[in-house]
Amino acid sequence: MVNLAKRHTTVSVERATLRLAGLSGADHERVPWVNHLVDRVRQDVGLEHGVALPVWDALRRGDAPDLTTLAQKAAGGAVTFRLPEGKDATAAGKAARTAISRGVRTIDRQRATRDKLIARHGDPKQKPWIYLIVATGDIYEDIPQAQAAAREGADIIAVIRSTGQSLLDFVPEGATREGYAGTYATQENFRLMRAALDETSKELGRYVRLTNYASGLCMPEIATLAGLERLDMMLNDSMYGILFRDINPIRTFVDQRFSRQIHARAGIIINTGEDNYLTTADAVEAAHTVTVSQLLNEYFAKEAGLADWQLGLGHAFEIDPTVPDSFRLELAHALLARTLFPDAPLKWMPPTKHMTGDIFRGYLLDGFFNLVGAMTGQGILLVGMMTEAVVTPWLSDRDLALQNVRYVLDAAGGLTEDFHPPREGLIQTRARQVLREAIDLLQEIVDDAEETGDPALLAAIADGTFGAMKRPPTKGKGLDGVARKAPGYLNPATDLLSEGSDR
Amino acid sequence: MNPPPRTEAQETRNKSRQHVGQRRMEDALPGELSLHEESPLVRPYGDTTGDGMVQISFTLPVPHDKRAEGAALQLAAKMGMSPAILVHAKSIAPSFTFFVVYGAVTHLVDLREVEVVERDFDVLSARDTNALIRKRLRRKLVVVGACIGTDAHTVGIDAILNIKGFAGEKGLEYYREMAVHNLGAQVPIPELVNAAHDLRADAVLVSQVVTQKDAHIHNTTAMSAAFREAFPAGKVPLLIVGGPRFEEGSAKELGVDRIFGRGTTPGEVASYLVHAMIERPKGKSA
Incomplete structure (x- = not known):
């Protein structure tokens, strides 16, 4: 691959x-x-x-x-x-x-600036870091909301992109005020938001991180802009675009490799999108596909030069709450991820699929989600909103959600110390079962290769192994933008990134 | 920042109880809500019939102080809450205060004036649906589904179409007599129209979840217009939209044949398709 x-x-x-x-x-x-x-x-x-x-x-x-x-x-x-x-x-x-190389050096300088600011202002005092989403569609509306969210306790601000940007084969320009369910990722929007959060970091004495999305057809360009404008985290999954956006597999793997080389260089933490497997399939049945995806994401990330501390591997609290023992199963899955990737800052994502609009019940569910996060030592906690599936979060929704997180972390944050489920108990047994299923699936993928001649993973994606979606390498959006390199192909950017040099 | 004085809240609550008690006696007038017989006039129910109790929460863009609390009560009064009890007020940003208010509403609800879109077709089993299609249509019923515009939330369309289904019911792909084509997310409208044309679709199902800036309304009207333009009158496939935020009575306005809301099951959609295609064929009005 x-x-x-x-x-x-x-x-x-x-x-x-x-x-x-x-x-x-x-x-x-x-x-x-x-x-x-x-x-x-x-x-x-x-x-x-x-x-x-x-x-x-x-x-x-x-x-x-x-x-x-x-x-x-x-x-x-x-x-x-x-x-x-x-x-x-x-x-x-x-x-x-x-x-x-000037651009590469700008990325290096921005990384050094981040290190300096973190040394000056400090990292969040608690783990997990609290991750909040802003999504108004208008960058000038996003800025005060992001600053308010940071003041209320958010350590990481994610600006959701406008729905549909992933399928644009260009990056929009300038500051934008029009977007659907999110704000366009543009270089100017990145710059404006980072500058605003730098101010807030100074005011709060805590470096507030900024997140956006390097996914879709412009993954390499958006990663580059993120590096140039000192974004701190980027959503960047190795297969999400293929499976959920029907982007051509080869296009995705090529784009992904370049974008990850940039992220590695820029000191950006990537966030992978395993939550998506659970929102489209049953969270118990599909638990092992999350593990497989995490392993694949880890492999492709390390190959591109990312270190463990940069791997925000994803997983989510999406088991149907009416399933008996659902909380114990969630604990088992979360603990499995934590144990498999001890040095990665795992990203723990809240319930969405079983948020029914009953905000009171949803608030309790989010509390249990936070508790799993605290008990299993997750690195990044995406704050769940009780109004999920109802409205884009209101100011008060965010405040209540943060109170929920703070209460759970203050009350039970130290539980990681005491929480060692017994070997023969349900939690460990379940974790072993999921791991075994994950290994079986990987074996199935490897065995698949011999028939087709394509790389094993490509063949597996083609015949619907993941998320039950068949994505052959000859189809999908963006295929016409792929070219096989000729002898004598030159790209100084990939050379500089692979060599680690800056001239 | 101070919590509302406990005693004051208590006092108001007591007052409210007395008030409710008095009003309930007044309510026993002819034509008004009665406690002992079923009436078309109802009030919200807290813990006593006719108490009219509701709870609301909201944020005002003012710093938390006595004036803010007064403002919250003023709003509650204007919304018909009398008396209103301010049970919680909290500063949530330098110049915003969050309130929770309980109180009795003075409004009555008249059940006779409520309009409901009743289901005008019978829900059939998958087996009966298949049998009807086989017997009456004598070919497969072709269904094309998609999320249109920028909407990438396929949850709805997948719940209806995928074999896996929803709420314990199998999706339309499971129906032997239906040929289902799920085009997936973010399908441009012209592409949907072409696919419907090429596949000779009997019905087009569109799911719209994103509602920011009324995207679901704009997308739906654009879609129905495109279909009316591309197909001769009377030959337009059945247009069906689904999503959590449509008003069920607005199908005509949006130019579609049917709207399905939150909680719709695949079986309901399948039954409607059979009803519309076979029991009451479309050409009738053309």
Whole structure:
């Protein structure tokens, strides 16, 4: 799978590379210049050599004084790209590396700034860190809400993206005030929110982290913007886009690898999306698919250079509360994840599927969710809202939810110390069963490979092993943006990231 | 920041009890709510028939002080709560206060004036549904389902279509005499129209969960308009939308044949399809 990812590039990887070199902005129809430039290069010489050589060759030949002008001229059809050879290629490659390394160094600087601010303001005093969502659609409405949430006790602010952004094959530009059920991820929105939270961090004496989503068709670009603007966590799952958004599997694995290399470099903690398996399938029956997905996410993350402390592997409290022993089963699943990944800051996600609109019952359910989080030492706790499935959270909903979390953490936060379920009890027995089912599923995936010749995982995804959705590698959105690399493919960004160098 | 004075709250509560007691005697007038016979006029029930007790909670954008508490009681009074008891007030941000208010409402509800969309078809078993389709339609009933627009919440459509189903009932995919095509999430409307056309859909099921800025209304009207434009009159497939926030009586307004709300089961949808397609074929009004 990794080899497959290494053998291909995508339009979004190439656009991310141009963004590292400093190309931003969009035309009057809000089509980003990176899209224009990559499309024109692709038209003239194809994508398989990467855009770096043709683009910096054109700059060297004096077609334009800078990247933005080049993109503008290219959009108007005033530039023809060629694939440089020999000395021209060497020189273009060098110039590209110089330009792109500036972006990489910006990411390095932002990481150092984060470290400095954490040293100055400090990390949250308690574990798990409290993660709250903001989603108004309007960045200027989000900012005061995020600041208020931080003052009320949130350690991490996640700005939910507008529904549908994952299927856009471009990153919108500028500060945005229109979004459905969320706010667009744009570089300017990232910058505005981070600046506001820096102010609040100073006021509170606690570094407040900012989260967004590196998923969908523009995963590499959004990861890059996150690195450049010092976001602290990104949702980034290895298979979510394939299974739940019907994005082409190869596109996803290529994009994912690049985005994770960026996250590794930027010191960003990724959050994976295992909760989705449980909202679409039965949380007891599908428990082992969560474990399998966590193991896969861990593998792909480490391969891309992420360290254990950067792996916010996901899981969720989604068992039907009318199932007997549902709380004990939740404890078993949460404890299994905790034990399998002792050094990862697991992300624990609240009930959504069984939140019925009965807010009073929902408040109790969230309390039990918080209790599992406290008893099993989760790293990141996404605060559950009693108004889940009713309205987007009100100010008062958030306050009540935080009171719930605080009460449980204060009252039972130390329970991890005392909580050692006996080996033959229901909790441990159940955990062992889920682990065994997970291993069986992995074995099934490996055995599957021999028939098709495709990588085992690709074959498994194709025949519906995960989430019962069949996603063959020849189908799905974004496939036309994938190209197999030709000999001589050059991308200084991936070189700099793989080598760990900054020049 | 102070909790409401305990004694004051207690006092108000006592007053309320007396008040309710008095009013209940007044209520025994002819035509008014009576405690001893079933009446079409009802009041909310706290712990005594006719006490009219309700609870509400809300936030006012003012700092917590005596004035804020007065404002909360004023709002409660304007909402018809008399007397209102402020049981909880808490500052939740520098200039916001959260309130919980209990009290008796002065309003009566007249059950005779309530309009309900009664189900106008019988709910059939999967077996009867299949048999009816086989006997009367003599081909498979083609169903196309999708979440349209930017909505990515497939929970609803999946509950109705997937074999797994919902509330212990198997989904439409389980029905042998139905050919079900679930197009999934975020399907653009033109794509849905084309798919319905190519698959010769008898019915199109659309689920809409996201309601921010009335997205569900806009998407639904856009969808029904697109279908009316693409199909000749009388040939438009049955258009059915489902979601937790639709008003059940608004089908005509939205240009669809039927709206299903929260808690709808696959069996109900299947029965409706049979009812609409076979027992009362669509062409009738065209």
